[in-house]
Amino acid sequence: MSHVVVIGAGLSGLAAACHLIGAGHRVTVLERDDVPGGRAGRLERGGFTFDTGPTVLTMPDLIDRPLRAAGSSLEERLELQLLDPAYHAFYADGSELTVRHGHEAMRAEIERECGSADAAAFDDFVVWLRKLYEAEMPHFIDRNFDSPADLLARPRAAAQLIAMGGFGRLGPTIRKRFQDDRLHRLFSFQAMYAGLAPDEALAIYAVITYMDSIEGVYFPRGGMRAVPEALAGAASDAGAEIRYGTTVTELLRDGQGRRRGLPGRRTGGRVRGVVTQDGEAIAADAVVCTLDLPTAYEQLLPDLGAPRAVNGVLGGNYSPSAVVWHVGARGVPQGKAHHNIHFGHEWAGAFEDLMKRGTLMGDPSRLVTVHSLDDEEAAPEGHSTLYVLEPVPNLDVGKIDWERERGPMRERLLGFLESAGYPTDILEEELVTPLEWQSMGMAAGTPFALAHTFPQTGPFRPSNVDRRVPGLVFAGSGTVPGVGVPMVLPSGRLAALRVQEMLG
Structure with a gap:
């Protein structure tokens, strides 16, 4: 053996x-x-x-x-546990959208909040996403490659992706399909998981949108x-x-x-x-x-x-990093889901800050996950665990002194939590910056490789x-x-x- x-x-x-x-x-x-x-x-x-x-x-x-x-x-x-909504999106203009599980539920959400034209566009979007996933997963994701020439071994799948616009850019692809700017963000922010701005990511990475917006987001008992x-x-x-x-x-x-x-x-x-x-x-x-x-x-x-x-x-191009603030606080947030995305006013310019200028986002978007809403072991009764994430430049491109920036970043995140209606009576906390990711053996100080x-x-x-x-x-x-x-x-x-x- x-x-x-x-x-x-x-x-x-x-x-x-x-x-x-x-x-x-x-x-x-x-x-x-x-x-x-x-x-x-x-x-x-x-x-x-x-x-x-x-x-x-x-x-x-x-x-x-x-x-x-x-x-x-x-x-x-x-x-x-299936999370429904998968995400609760909060926009800088005060409006909100939720990513609902299932085609009909999400279509109804879009029609109610964005109008009938975008609801109809969602029907075609779902079909496109599913075909994209079916062509991409077995042929280009779930297989080993020995050389780029291996792409030629499955020409039909490659031709299908090309015909579907998979090698275009994700941001423009989403904008062509939907009128409401809020949907542009909701269906393209997943490019960040791939380490790219939506306007730079290939449209094939809409497969990530398919995974969470169509197939659903889950949470395991026990976290x-x-x-x-x-x-x-x-x-x-x-x-x-x-x-x-x-x-x-x-x-x-x-x-x-x-x-x-x-x-x-x-x-x-x-x-x-x-x-x-x-x-x-x-x-x-x-x-x-x-x-x-x-x-x-x-x-x-x-x-x-x-x-x-x-x-x-x-020559390797590394993904942006993130500051993650783990917070144990007294109190339970109201009107929040398990996963909450808070979009800033700025969008394209924020990615320029992050990936080109190597500075903090001037108007950041943030993710707040409240594990304790669905995990009774995560916090004592009447308390919450919060996972607060803000994208930041990696250490290769960043111009930030994290030893000095740690305190100001914490204070900004605290102010954000307070203004967004999360509990801020903090009992336990841990702030993770690119320096900590680097100390854990992650290149360029990013957990996203x-x-x-x-x-x-x-x-x-x-x-x-x-x-x-x-x-x-x-x-x-x-x-x-x-x-x-x-x-x-x-x-x-x-x-x-x-x-x-x-x-x-």
Whole structure:
């Protein structure tokens, strides 16, 4: 039985472990933290429990797939609640819109708030989104690429995407379909998940809009942290060994010298295992690494130059970052949903601030997630946990001194919460800036990895294998297919397929 070591018990690593154990391999997962989750982590303080990573969960079938590979299922491991509305949008002019679940409910919302013309346009929009997803998911997202030439292997799907305008720009595509400016924002802000302004993102990233606006947004009982716990539980029950509090410091590779009877660590050669912070050498037939790619090359492959697209200094274009303020407060907000988007007056100019000028948004839009509305474990009765997110420049382009800006940012966010009607009697808090993301090993101080520009999409995105290092496979948001909970789960499966190819 082949032995595979997985570095990291985040979502991609756990998905890879489930697929590998299901394929008959012996699997050991090594996680530096004390709990599973990686970026989908948790923070417990003063009776409050915070989800510290992604807050929006879509496409639950992508969770079910690795669970089933490990002999379990979504129904067995997770209790999901459909959020309706998926989002509550607040606009600077005082108006509001909600993203309702289901075609008819959302159509009625649009007709009531925006008029019959936009309601009719929504009918065509849903058809277009569904066709876009059906063409894109199996052919361009959920598959491995060895070279850009692989695109030619499925010419019909490529031709369909071109004919549908998938390689146009998302912002203009949405504006052509709807008259109401509020809908332009509501159906294109998802480009931020791909690390781009709506007017720069390819229209194919409307697939993200499809995932949350059409297929629905869910919340797992026990919080988002329940997702990695479910995957870890399924992998463990199927026979995988998961070791927490274990940091991998080196890769064992073929070469001269021996360390405890295992291959040495000379430059070059096939990967044969890993070394932990305690000096323990663990032999493996293959290794799946889920570290952010620049961190992986810097810490584990110092003898190799990272591919150009991986290194922001040499050409990689990284997504904007975010300040996230975790707040435990006395009181419960009224008139708010689980996910709330507060749009500023400014739109295009705010993205210029963020991505071109490297400054804070002059008129920011913000996301506030109130986990405690649907998670009784998140806060004591009569209290709330708030996840407040403001996009900010990453450290590559940003001109912000975060040591000095931390206090003023907190005060601005506090003023925003007060004016927007959220509780502000704060009992516990944690402010996360790009400096903290960087300290966690995230390149350019962003948790959103490489942006999904055309040269960093599909076969042009950094591969999950480096031919110079046989036996090593990458998974996670920095490689294929990309960023976000829906994408890193297939990333784990694609990594497992690469291991299968290597080991036969």
